[in-house]
Amino acid sequence: xxxxxxxxxxxxxxxxxxxxxPTWMTIDNGITKxxxxxxxxxxGGAKIATDxxxxxxxxxxxxxxxxxxxxxxxxxxxxxxxxxxxKFLS
Numbered sequence: 001x002x003x004x005x006x007x008x009x010x011x012x013x014x015x016x017x018x019x020x021x022p023t024w025m026t027i028d029n030g031i032t033k034x035x036x037x038x039x040x041x042x043x044g045g046a047k048i049a050t051d052x053x054x055x056x057x058x059x060x061x062x063x064x065x066x067x068x069x070x071x072x073x074x075x076x077x078x079x080x081x082x083x084x085x086x087k088f089l090s
Contacts, residue, residue, distance in 0.1 A: 024063045026071060038064070045087040056084055
């Protein structure tokens with residue numbers, strides 16, 4: 001079967017590879033802090049990984065810099081083993 005239709009190219013957000021930069025997930029209103037690694041990040045989300053199998057919840061906060069109180073609310077959009085794709089909620 002031959003299809004002559006042009007495929008629409010979807011413009012993706014620019015991604016920045018960070019090569020396993022350590023960061024922290026916080027759950028339970030900041031009570032529990034879990035170390036993870038950011039593999040890449042874009043304005044709309046990030047790809048993160050953990051060294052060990054964790055029960056990553058559907059939503060959590062991500063602290064890219066541990067000393068700062070600013071945290072990014074995230075929602076998990078996909079999971080593959082110990083790697084997760086998250087979108088930023090705000």
